[in-house]
Amino acid sequence: MMQKTDPSHSPRFNRTRSWLMHLARSEDGNLFIVFLPMLFIMMVWGGIAVDLMRFESRRATLQGVTDRATLAAANLDQSLDPASVVQDYFVKSGLEDSMDGAPIVTEGYKRREVSVKGRYDLDTFFMRHLNNVLYATKSENDFKTLSAIANSTAVQGVGAVEVSLVLDLSGSMYYYINGTTTRRIDKLRTAAVKFIETLLVPEYEDRISISLVPYSEHVNIGPSLFNELKVNQTHNFSHCIELPASSFTTTSFSTSTTYDQTQNIQTNAYGFGSTSKAASGYTRNTANPALDQPVCPKETFERIIPISQDSDELTTAIKKFQPRAGTSIFLGLKWGATLLDPSFQTTIAKLPSDMIDDAFVGRPEPYEAEAGANSKVKSLKYIVLMTDGYNDRSYRMNDSFYDDPSEIYYWAHHNLAWAMQSSNSGPDVSQCTYLNCSEFYTAAQGVGYMQSMCTAAKNKGIIIYAISMSGDDNDSDAVAGRTEMAKCASTTNHFFATSGAELDEIFANIAEQITDLRLTQ
Structure with a gap:
């Protein structure tokens, strides 16, 4: 009989067992x-x-x-x-x-x-x-x-549109555009008129309203708006009001505040004098006592025209524009934003019935973001802000020389330079006797107020087009002014820097963008 072999003693088994034991003890593979x-x-x-x-x-x-x-x-x-x-x-x-x-x-x-x-x-x-x-x-x-x-969602054509056209009429607008014989003010008149005529056409009737806000050293709001506000009135020569610093942090306008009326004065020593404006530039104005560079613009065509679609009224005013006085961009911007803000709706509603078309009752309408999803109010709001310079300082008379009717009347008919030249003390010697030489607005304050207003407007959804007409790269103030305007614009595509030669095209481009085909979502 064949003897059976124990598998556990076979060489193959022993090799397998040895390999498994080695694998168990090995650290390879951890x-x-x-x-x-x-x-x-x-x-x-x-x-x-x-x-x-x-x-x-x-x-x-x-x-x-x-x-x-x-x-x-x-x-x-x-x-x-x-x-x-x-x-x-x-x-x-x-x-x-x-x-x-x-x-x-x-x-x-x-x-x-x-x-x-x-x-x-x-x-x-x-x-x-x-x-x-x-x-x-x-x-x-x-x-x-x-x-x-x-x-x-895409739309072509125009729904409800509110535009504030804020235009610089300061004295530097009298200068020629670089390399041309065209004055800046002449170019502005032409470009702004075409802008108005492009937007206010029959097919957009009752949909587009334009508020015209001319500004220089101040903004003349006109007698109708002036009379609807609470104002410490001291004269009837012009209609500007002084705004507190808090006004420049918001687009809204306080109708409960009582405002001081701006002095009807001329502190600027330079004007056109008694010679022809067309023949000469600015000269020291000691020969003519009249106010041709007043702090508050006083001519009828320099007044605000609120919420209008009357192309003739708007363009007639623009064609009469004349350059004068200093530059307060921040004041023009504030009034431009005010005329788009629903807080001013009750004031607009009180204006004479022939000033505001029936189609625009209720304007300024609520902001789109605040109107609610189901509201029919879908106004798009724009500010077109134009300047050829930068915010400048501004002065007022000392109260001791502007506190009775005779003094107020005198300074409404005699500019400071002429009055000082005619005095026994001689020119400029006693300037700060008459003038409060502590600036009412400093240039730095103007820049700060302007930027806070730009931020407030953009936060409300207002689209800001900013046009800087100064093209002088050798003027540090002009360069600084362009920088501030660029910061104010809604985007880089909403900012235009120009010497002025392209102003027609810029305004035409903006008008086209306002009415053009666009995606809304």
């Missing part, structure tokens, strides 16, 4: 055990990244198609059915199943608005497996699909 969970985590995150990249690519494609479709459909120059245009864009992009409902098309005279919603559900490759890892039972947190949503 790193592999640590690496396994790290490898799993890397695979999970890598898979998630792939799904998210696919999702973002589809989302960007869907949004691009939605935007292009709405812009094309809203274009008034194309005669096809707007809804069909949108459908065609989605079909040709391979996204015909991604339209989330039919396009919403709203049309009016010379106006079309198109709204489109898109949705794309992406099946995930890796994230779907997270359900099994994170949730033991079926959950609403389903990672099997990711949904990309795109909404877009």
